[in-house]
Amino acid sequence: MSPNWLLKEHFEIYCLRLEFFIHEGKMEGSELSRRCGLSANSSQFTLDGKPVRILGGSMHYFRVPRAYWKDRMVKMKACGINTLTTYVPWNLHEPEKGVFDFEGQLDLLAFINEAARVGLWVILRPGPYICAEWDLGGLPSWLLRDKNMMLRTTYAGFTEAVNSYFDRLIPRVVQVQFSKGGPIIAVQVENEYGSYAKDDQYMSFTKKALESRGICELLLTSDNLEGFKRGGVHGALRTINFQKLTYGMIKHLDHDALLLQPQRPKLVMEYWSGWFDVWGEAHHVFSAEDMVSVVMAVLKQGMSVNVYMFHGGTSFGFMNGAVDSGTYKPQITSYDYDAPLSEAGDYTKKYRLLRSLFSSYHSENLPEMPALQSKKAYEAVAISQHVSLWETLQLTEPHQSENPVNMENLPVNNGNGQSYGYMLYETTITTGGTLNSRNNVRDRALVYVDALFIGVLDYKTQELTVPNQKGKQKLSLLVENCGRVNFGKALDSQRKGLTGDIVLNNVPLKNFTHYSLDLKPAFLDRLGAVSWVPHTTKPTFPGFFQGNLWVENNPSDTFIKLPGWSKGVVFVNGQNLGRYWSIGPPQTLYLPGPWLKTGTNQVLVFEEQKAGDEICFADLPDLGKTTNVTIHPFCSVT
Numbered sequence: 001m002s003p004n005w006l007l008k009e010h011f012e013i014y015c016l017r018l019e020f021f022i023h024e025g026k027m028e029g030s031e032l033s034r035r036c037g038l039s040a041n042s043s044q045f046t047l048d049g050k051p052v053r054i055l056g057g058s059m060h061y062f063r064v065p066r067a068y069w070k071d072r073m074v075k076m077k078a079c080g081i082n083t084l085t086t087y088v089p090w091n092l093h094e095p096e097k098g099v100f101d102f103e104g105q106l107d108l109l110a111f112i113n114e115a116a117r118v119g120l121w122v123i124l125r126p127g128p129y130i131c132a133e134w135d136l137g138g139l140p141s142w143l144l145r146d147k148n149m150m151l152r153t154t155y156a157g158f159t160e161a162v163n164s165y166f167d168r169l170i171p172r173v174v175q176v177q178f179s180k181g182g183p184i185i186a187v188q189v190e191n192e193y194g195s196y197a198k199d200d201q202y203m204s205f206t207k208k209a210l211e212s213r214g215i216c217e218l219l220l221t222s223d224n225l226e227g228f229k230r231g232g233v234h235g236a237l238r239t240i241n242f243q244k245l246t247y248g249m250i251k252h253l254d255h256d257a258l259l260l261q262p263q264r265p266k267l268v269m270e271y272w273s274g275w276f277d278v279w280g281e282a283h284h285v286f287s288a289e290d291m292v293s294v295v296m297a298v299l300k301q302g303m304s305v306n307v308y309m310f311h312g313g314t315s316f317g318f319m320n321g322a323v324d325s326g327t328y329k330p331q332i333t334s335y336d337y338d339a340p341l342s343e344a345g346d347y348t349k350k351y352r353l354l355r356s357l358f359s360s361y362h363s364e365n366l367p368e369m370p371a372l373q374s375k376k377a378y379e380a381v382a383i384s385q386h387v388s389l390w391e392t393l394q395l396t397e398p399h400q401s402e403n404p405v406n407m408e409n410l411p412v413n414n415g416n417g418q419s420y421g422y423m424l425y426e427t428t429i430t431t432g433g434t435l436n437s438r439n440n441v442r443d444r445a446l447v448y449v450d451a452l453f454i455g456v457l458d459y460k461t462q463e464l465t466v467p468n469q470k471g472k473q474k475l476s477l478l479v480e481n482c483g484r485v486n487f488g489k490a491l492d493s494q495r496k497g498l499t500g501d502i503v504l505n506n507v508p509l510k511n512f513t514h515y516s517l518d519l520k521p522a523f524l525d526r527l528g529a530v531s532w533v534p535h536t537t538k539p540t541f542p543g544f545f546q547g548n549l550w551v552e553n554n555p556s557d558t559f560i561k562l563p564g565w566s567k568g569v570v571f572v573n574g575q576n577l578g579r580y581w582s583i584g585p586p587q588t589l590y591l592p593g594p595w596l597k598t599g600t601n602q603v604l605v606f607e608e609q610k611a612g613d614e615i616c617f618a619d620l621p622d623l624g625k626t627t628n629v630t631i632h633p634f635c636s637v638t
Helices: 003-024 066-078 108-118 141-145 156-172 202-211 247-260 288-300 349-359 389-395 521-529
Strands: 055-059 083-087 121-125 184-188 218-224 237-242 267-272 283-285 304-311 322-324 328-330 385-388 399-401 422-429 433-436 444-449 452-457 463-466 473-480 512-517 543-551 558-561 567-572 575-581 589-591 599-607 614-618 626-628
Touching: 055 066, 066 108, 066 304, 083 304, 108 121, 108 156, 141 156, 156 202, 202 218, 218 267, 267 288, 288 304, 288 349, 385 389, 389 521, 389 543, 452 463, 543 614, 575 589
Parallel strands: 055 083, 055 304, 083 121, 121 184, 184 218, 218 237, 237 267, 267 304, 283 626
Antiparallel strands: 322 328, 385 543, 399 512, 422 473, 422 512, 433 463, 444 452, 444 473, 543 599, 558 589, 558 614, 567 575, 567 599
């Protein structure tokens, strides 16, 4: 950190504290410190010595365009929310070992400052593990280059990396703690460790890592009922996560609370307002009336509550996670979550019912509900040109190896490996026969012989027939990382690409050429150097397809629809909007207005197998067929 950076940050923090204190009417001369922060030393929370109830809502800065942070926060405030909670994704802030990013969309301090200006307190959940239906639970994939890595333990390779990361993260937030004049009233120690609990020293390590760097506000842990006993750490308030509240749960929770933390307030850290979705299944919805009745019951019990999610947003790019409870299931791009504020920040029935409920817990009238962002169904964009993936291989440096190398161990990105996207594996074969993956494909491979598609290998299909032809043939496997598991005890095994031998007629294939296809902006920029052909020419798949969207006046939010397309990724003006897949449930991708510009906007689609002639737009999302959820099948493990 340069001295200029520190001076700038400290000046901004001082101005924020001044503004916050004037807003709260708590200035006393030049005093900018408070007596005490959030306290949990009695059956009720106190803040600055006064009784307080937390009415919280979760919103993740990394899932919401920065231009919309304030909009979403003001809407939270208008619903009666007084506390914003957010996770912090390590994998975005340190994408390569020792390379940190806290700028722009990832400016956490700016996000916290904005919450203070709106008048919201903040509960920070810095991890290092966050779950969040986020790739590898927010842990950076380069950790897995260590073949002995034991994530979320006191294994030296992990704790050294955590310490290095916290050295850069924590100093950015210590000055905006409540006791120093900022909005942070509590900090979570790790996340849901009771469902993992591999190392009885790990939570103590994490707690010390926070405190030793200046975290002095109330510490807390967060677990479901199953992990409530195992997930705590001495000196941190235990909080609970659930969706359904039963008499038995209250009795059980009261019993455990009396044993573990008598006469301390209860906080539902995650009251699940909805649920996440996986590809190929229905969109989960949870009745607004059922949700609000549980929140009402929680409040009548004297508890505080945090609604997870209040605004889900979007897992843009390749950031979606996956679940694996015996069957691997990647999650979708949308993180709408059936939350009170929709993916695009629109009001829902849940919002209005919560606003009515929360208003009775405020002594003054709630602010007016802000106007919604405009939505527009733009005219369809015709595909003007395309280029085959095979033509773009010249843009990436090939790497040779006798055996297939997994994504994380590929010698790219300054030795950090490849984290996301696709990898192409090529080798030469001289015969046909039976190709078997031995379940070493992570997660889905399109298989080609001399650029002709012959089938898909994944967790369900592990064998294909290779046609017999004379002479040498090029066998190609385009392997997609569909998302690393974000929860459970399989985190250490989330290496992607080909993770072992693939055999032809029971003989391991050798001598591979590897191409890294991470589809990062640098790669996309180089696409201008290849020869595109008009779309009147029959395309070869996989391939890139381009069209231009013309926007007049101020851009509006919209939703991309791809009828006739199969599976791939959409980029607009270089922004990776995420994956689409015709199997659904979603049939649209959210495109925020701030990512468009007046005039010409480039729309680029990477399509794996089947392209339409145009890209369509809608002013409403299509999240697919729904399934009503009353008791979640994952409640015992999330």
